[in-house]
Amino acid sequence: MDRKATSIWTGSIKEGQGTITSDSGALQNQPYSFTTRFEGEKGTNPEELIAAAHSACFAMATSGNLSKAGFNPTRLQVTATVTVSKKGEGWEVGSSKLQLSAQIPEISEAKFQELAQDAKANCPISKLLRAEITLDAKLETMKRAGEPGM
Structure with a gap:
């Protein structure tokens, strides 16, 4: 897909x-x-869009982990903060900080932390942020004014 x-x-x-x-x-x-x-x-901006994708993905991964473990979360609120800073002549995305506030009946703190840490490591966007990036670049030629085809 x-x-x-x-x-x-x-x-x-x-x-x-x-x-x-x-x-x-x-x-x-x-x-x-x-x-x-x-x-x-x-x-x-691109960093805001990455933050949106990361927070949504992590919320779903956490919900999936909780469901598999037999818990039904009442509410998961996730904020992702993507930090961009100047580095030399360019810019760098240095981190994505996830903050999770959860309402989950009948779960221990230890189990909650275990499932949240697993979701952080394994949600597809977390994996993407560690992934190899490939590029297929093509230069399109532009005709100058007065050349045939203009």
């Missing part, structure tokens, strides 16, 4: 802007820019 999102960026890094669209339609030409990413302007 593949899930896709497409981003289109136009312009320079500081003055340009981009849009993100997901196949599901949850994101439709969602704008983002240098200022939404690095200068606190209201709007989304």
